[in-house]
Amino acid sequence: MSLAKPAMRGLLGKRLRFHLPIAFALSLVAAAAFKYGVTEPRKQAYADFYKQYDATKEFNNMREAGIFQSVRPTGE
């Protein structure tokens, strides 16, 4: 009935030494995944949209659709 004496000290340190590097690595992975999966595509989408954007043309289309109060469609 001679069991080995269990570890009495350094339990938190041992746990931290194991889990902290993993936690940091996973956090970095999460941040990188979000950056390259979400923010970069979004920035690219906005850049592409405004490359071909003609503000006057869009304004006239919206005016004809009749949504503005300050300018009515050209017919009226």
Add this chain to the structure above:
Amino acid sequence: MLATRAISLVGKRAISTSICVRGGHGVAKVDDYALPAYFDRRENPLPDVQFVTELSAEQKSLKEKEKGSWATLSNEEKIALYRISFKQSFAEMNEGTKEWKSVIAGMFFFIGMTGLVVLWQRKFVYGPVPPTFESEWKEKEVQRMLDMRINPVEGFSAKWDYENKEWKK
């Protein structure tokens, strides 16, 4: 002070049989529920009293043997001494129960009952929904949102093909 010291001399759990003399006036019987209790808890590893209160003759002789050198005790005797002082070992007291099955069953049952109540409510309690939910209204709403170019980059209007006047494939 004198009384408590006398009680600790008499021994654990035998207090119930001893009398508590109060200032020389009389005898106050100590009720069982007023005495320290035994319980198995991981947070409180050494309870106030030992588990077995009345020792058999065999256990009494074992306790006498315990007063000598412990190297002479066999493994069975050590276990017997443990079982005198404690009811369950840490492994026994920490093992899980099957209670979670009842908990999950109860959860599902009450979620089901709530579902029935909600269905009844929808039929018998709530009045009609506002006119803004009719399909005619919704069609006009969607058309106006497209005209206003709501979220044209990544959202609503981005999915509409303005040239062909249809949703993008």
